[in-house]
Amino acid sequence: MKWKLAARSEKMNPSVLREILKVTERPGIISLAGGLPSPRAFPVSAFADACAQVLGTQAEAALQYAASEGYGPLRQAVADMLPWDVDPAQVLITTGSQQGLDLVAKVLLDPGSRVLVETPTYLGALQAFAPMEPEPVAVASDGQGVLPEDLLAKAAGGDARFVYLLPNFQNPTGRSMSEARRVAVVEAARQAGLPIVEDNPYGELWFDQPPPLPLTARHPQGCIYLGSFSKVLAPGLRLGFLVAPKSIFPKLLQAKQAADLHSPIFNQRMVHEVMKDGFLDRHVPTIRALYKHQRDVMIEALRHEMAGLDVTFQTPAGGMFLWLRLPAGIDTVELLPHAVERGVAFVPGAPFYADAADSRTLRLSYVTASEEQIRSAIAALAETVREQLAHQAAARTEQLLAAEPAP
């Protein structure tokens, strides 16, 4: 039986991450790899109350087909919680913010058109864009994200459709854009007439002070904003949202309707029920405190265990991830199996790059594992690094000896 596949299916590949993470699923492994929120942050009893309420008082509507745009009161709640003037008619409820990426790609990307991305960038976005066959173009980035001058240069080359940016506590690097950088990036995008797709799943998870205003708040007609309930409530409900200018909202809505008719209305009503009466204002600070503490534990462990090694990282001001650069000579893809042998898993940095990867980098999550686990995992990781460096030194010595004339 012959199945002729679409040309685009060749662009779709198994997540490298997923393949890598398979080796980490052995029992006894401490995983700092996955981007899984801490289950300690799931408001289970609030969900239980909301379920009972929804099935007790609105079961018929919660179990029936519903509008593709999403549940009206939830769209209103989203508009109300965003720090700029948003009409609920611009809010589309999505099946996780990952679906927002799929819809944006369908509506904006042609085969061969360009999508500009940070370097490195969120792997799931590259995967969501790939079926629409764009050419991803990496914009030079520093510890704050893309450089405005390179954004301008890359926007000018080829048929660029949008730049995909994650300004707060980025996945994978944990970095954030300062106020000044935001101003400059928005100005560059405006000047180039280049739309921005702003992804903000982690923005609420700040530790010491809230991040500067989103890019979209500064340039609402030129931006699509993606948000998520996964990090402030729970990912297992698969609810996110997008905010789009009214000019392109209808196309995104049509793509949404064709994709899955609507996101589960039961989940939407449940989340709306949970959010009522300012629940997030009480709940999210507990997640911030938990994650900040876990970040501190990881940083302390890194400083202690990696002492003397040429290891660099930037302290994340929020979110879930820390990006580590190991000493010269270490390739983190090659390091991973050795680390797994010592009982610790991480994500090598290479898959996150749309262009030439820095093979010394890796991503660590400090939110899923416990304090104790973080400490022993970082110790095991440091041992693995030292062992690899020792092996390499030994191999170099052997090569030198082999090169000596025989006695």
Add this chain to the structure above:
Amino acid sequence: MKWKLAARSEKMNPSVLREILKVTERPGIISLAGGLPSPRAFPVSAFADACAQVLGTQAEAALQYAASEGYGPLRQAVADMLPWDVDPAQVLITTGSQQGLDLVAKVLLDPGSRVLVETPTYLGALQAFAPMEPEPVAVASDGQGVLPEDLLAKAAGGDARFVYLLPNFQNPTGRSMSEARRVAVVEAARQAGLPIVEDNPYGELWFDQPPPLPLTARHPQGCIYLGSFSKVLAPGLRLGFLVAPKSIFPKLLQAKQAADLHSPIFNQRMVHEVMKDGFLDRHVPTIRALYKHQRDVMIEALRHEMAGLDVTFQTPAGGMFLWLRLPAGIDTVELLPHAVERGVAFVPGAPFYADAADSRTLRLSYVTASEEQIRSAIAALAETVREQLAHQAAARTEQLLAAEPAP
């Protein structure tokens, strides 16, 4: 601000159905239009128990990220309930069966390639395929669905990728394929080397006897099978599934992962909990009985109210829909506003045709409205038809008189 849209976005249009149905949302209208399951069939207390159970005993896993393939025990339950040998590894849980159509389109359709469809066919499938820019080709169909000889002819012309078939109680016609037709259609597809995408959302809703075996059961290597929990449990949870040959399963899984990471695991675990211990075996017969009774009420009302009019229909042996053909001269798109004025809504047939539409047709759902509502809606519809016929007769008489020489 310029937003350059992808070429495919021009193929994406607001659902004609949706636009049509907007006029039906006035209070006091009895809608026979939407394909909404009867809320009387929603097992609310079973859901409430399942919610409590899931949040009480497995909250952490139910609220966390999960595997893109779906929840293992639910995949197993799907494999177990299908009447042919299915490996759970071939089952992908989708966000409603609508998502199955989106994934199949992404993986199999190139711009300009052909997708063969019944005439008329499910509008949502045409919408799901449209963003991938195929050419839909209507296969000649009778009261049982596609004609095997025309399927062979259409499969031979152009770059046909699959035929989309809905063999049980089809949306919109309510028609079903007999055993003999299934044998002939599978043989034709096999002979043409043409894959079949078999959509079976209504198969469990049979009235007097179960339908013949699915096409996929007869030719598993050549078919993708789509199923849904929307009609046997509730649509508001957005859960469906697909079964694919192992050779193309990985591509569908990659498309799924890029589209929304995974379907809500909370909903999956809830549905698995509800289905445990043979719940569907007890619950689905109550839906069958309810819908059969409502079908009978509608047919009796049609026979009574439409007596003397040239109105034809086929009695559906299951499912939710009845397809009506009105007297010559009536265009159901033009009829709709008049029907709405009399307090009844239906769906005109035209949007369901990929080729030349039969403008005398319309779709009625007998499952959402109550018995009393069905009776008064059919009476109102018959009055509308008679009124339109009388108007037309009067207009013809006037034309004739106008053509008479002046006295």
